[in-house]
Amino acid sequence: MYEKITPPSTGSKITFNNGEPIVPDNPIIPFIRGDGTGIDIWPATQKVLDAAVEVAYKGKRKISWFKVYAGDEACELYGTYQYLPQDTLTAIQEYGVAIKGPLTTPIGGGIRSLNVALRQIFDLYACVRPCRYYAGTPSPHKNPEKLDVIVYRENTEDIYLGIEWRQGSEIANTLIEYLNKELIPATPEHGKKQIPLDSGIGIKPISKNGSQRLVRRAIKHALQLPKHKQMVTLVHKGNIMKYTEGAFRDWGYELATSEFRQECVTERESWILGNKEKNPDLTPQANARMIDPGFDALTEEKKAQIVKEVETVLNSIWETHGNGKWKDKVMVNDRIADSIFQQIQTRPDEYSILATMNLNGDYLSDAAAAIVGGLGMGPGANIGDQCAVFEATHGTAPKHAGLDRVNPGSVILSGVMMLEYLGWQEAADLIKKGLGDAIANRQVTYDLARLMEPPVEPLKCSEFAEAIVKHFS
Ligand SMILES: NC(=O)C1=CN([C@@H]2O[C@H](COP(=O)(O)OP(=O)(O)OC[C@H]3O[C@@H](n4cnc5c(N)ncnc54)[C@H](OP(=O)(O)O)[C@@H]3O)[C@@H](O)[C@H]2O)C=CC1
Numbered sequence: 001m002y003e004k005i006t007p008p009s010t011g012s013k014i015t016f017n018n019g020e021p022i023v024p025d026n027p028i029i030p031f032i033r034g035d036g037t038g039i040d041i042w043p044a045t046q047k048v049l050d051a052a053v054e055v056a057y058k059g060k061r062k063i064s065w066f067k068v069y070a071g072d073e074a075c076e077l078y079g080t081y082q083y084l085p086q087d088t089l090t091a092i093q094e095y096g097v098a099i100k101g102p103l104t105t106p107i108g109g110g111i112r113s114l115n116v117a118l119r120q121i122f123d124l125y126a127c128v129r130p131c132r133y134y135a136g137t138p139s140p141h142k143n144p145e146k147l148d149v150i151v152y153r154e155n156t157e158d159i160y161l162g163i164e165w166r167q168g169s170e171i172a173n174t175l176i177e178y179l180n181k182e183l184i185p186a187t188p189e190h191g192k193k194q195i196p197l198d199s200g201i202g203i204k205p206i207s208k209n210g211s212q213r214l215v216r217r218a219i220k221h222a223l224q225l226p227k228h229k230q231m232v233t234l235v236h237k238g239n240i241m242k243y244t245e246g247a248f249r250d251w252g253y254e255l256a257t258s259e260f261r262q263e264c265v266t267e268r269e270s271w272i273l274g275n276k277e278k279n280p281d282l283t284p285q286a287n288a289r290m291i292d293p294g295f296d297a298l299t300e301e302k303k304a305q306i307v308k309e310v311e312t313v314l315n316s317i318w319e320t321h322g323n324g325k326w327k328d329k330v331m332v333n334d335r336i337a338d339s340i341f342q343q344i345q346t347r348p349d350e351y352s353i354l355a356t357m358n359l360n361g362d363y364l365s366d367a368a369a370a371i372v373g374g375l376g377m378g379p380g381a382n383i384g385d386q387c388a389v390f391e392a393t394h395g396t397a398p399k400h401a402g403l404d405r406v407n408p409g410s411v412i413l414s415g416v417m418m419l420e421y422l423g424w425q426e427a428a429d430l431i432k433k434g435l436g437d438a439i440a441n442r443q444v445t446y447d448l449a450r451l452m453e454p455p456v457e458p459l460k461c462s463e464f465a466e467a468i469v470k471h472f473s
């Protein structure tokens with residue numbers, strides 16, 4: 001079955017039932033070490049994960065690690081350009097849950113991202129990246145503890161589908177000509193627009209199914225959170241990209257108000273209900289004026305639409321959501337993408353789950369990680385219905401590779417997410433405690449040490465892992 005690798009002789013497979021993992025006490029879990037700093041981070045991570053499982057379960061549970069190859073390491077073993085061998089894909093497919101270090105993607109040419117390829121091959125459609133603060137972590141922000149968000153990023157489509165054509169290529173030229181001569185003039189709303197002839201062309205598909213399955217998972221996650229964090233914000237640039245990003249927002253609301261009608265309230269609905277609660281005699285017209293500040297300047301047709309919206313909300317959900325009941329529902333709102341970058345800095349405690357398309361989520365997860373301590377503290381998970389691959393938000397940080405200096409915190413915390421996904425909460429909690437206590441004791445790697453006041457001598461990557469384990473008890 002495998003060309004160059006052999007699964008561990010002990011352990012068994014994780015299986016899936018309705019998208020939920022069924023986990024044996026001794027699961028076989030494939031891991032990819034990763035390029036660049038993966039060489040430093042992975043051994044540190046494995047040491048912490050194994051120690052936590054041992055301390056928590058005293059041998060009753062144990063992970064059987066299965067080394068599989070991708071990136072530079074794969075080329076060394078399998079030959080030139082064998083970046084993602086079939087062996088690795090077979091192993092992940094067979095064992096269902098895997099963890100990986102970062103993998104390099106060249107810019108401007110060369111291979112397409114192996115990280116993205118794994119997400120697409122296994123349909124890992126939700127990239128889940130929690131950004132929460134560990135006490136004592138230095139941050140460029142004054143109140144980093146106020147940010148506690150989970151970026152829920154669509155992980156398979158958008159521009160990451162990678163359908164693009166180089167400037168000057170035959171297909172790019174043919175497409176531009178076709179668009180300029182046929183399709184754009186045939187679409188009145190595009191007026192006399194033309195694509196410059198010397199353009200590269202990329203395609204940005206956003207599908208209804210892709211958007212809704214992501215939002216569905218985000219809402220289900222919100223329902224598991226404490227009441228005050230039960231909120232999903234749809235992040236989009238729908239003012240500019242109406243039929244892709246705007247559609248993502250609309251499909252998100254549609255899903256929330258159909259599949260989760262009893263559990264959710266939209267922000268606009270909450271205004272309508274709240275206005276009526278404060279003044280039971282309020283007419284729909286007056287209510288509409290309150291929810292739309294520019295109401296009086298609108299056309300009669302638009303005004304009628306908003307009045308109708310108010311009436312529909314009151315007729316359909318007053319019974320179930322009115323008289324303050326909406327306050328116990330998952331709040332679904334939306335924010336324009338550029339605005340959310342400032343909102344997480346100026347009003348961090350007003351957000352919880354941020355549901356995004358692929359590119360916005362990529363940007364936003366690095367920015368949110370920076371607020372709570374940087375890319376050394378940014379874990380992540382790529383989740384599908386039949387498979388999950390855990391990995392950090394950061395990349396290979398090549399300038400630090402092999403120096404035993406970077407922060408393994410992100411991959412370790414990705415391991416914590418994996419343990420939680422397996423249902424091994426006791427081991428996950430030990431690591432969170434160990435990591436929190438190490439930071440509180442100012443035992444940190446260079447990235448956090450340089451921000452601390454007064455300054456501290458940084459630990460090596462491997463020493464930080466040892467410090468975490470020492471703080472289990
Ligand atoms: N999922 C994946 O595997 C990902 C892969 N990549 C790939 O990684 C490569 C390098 O990308 P690059 O743009 O340099 O981004 P990186 O995320 O690799 O690194 C950027 C900077 O972030 C900081 N950083 C990253 N990781 C850590 C860590 N573990 N501890 C402390 N600080 C850290 C460092 O900042 P400083 O030097 O200031 O301390 C580093 O120079 C590219 O090929 C890219 O495509 C990128 C993102 C995700």
Ligand SMILES: O=C(O)CCC(=O)C(=O)O
Pocket residue numbers: 103104105113114115116362393395
């Ligand atoms: O695959 C890559 O090289 C980059 C991916 C990335 O930035 C991310 O997943 O956040």
Ligand SMILES: [Mg+2]
Pocket residue numbers: 362363366393
């Ligand atoms: Mg990224």
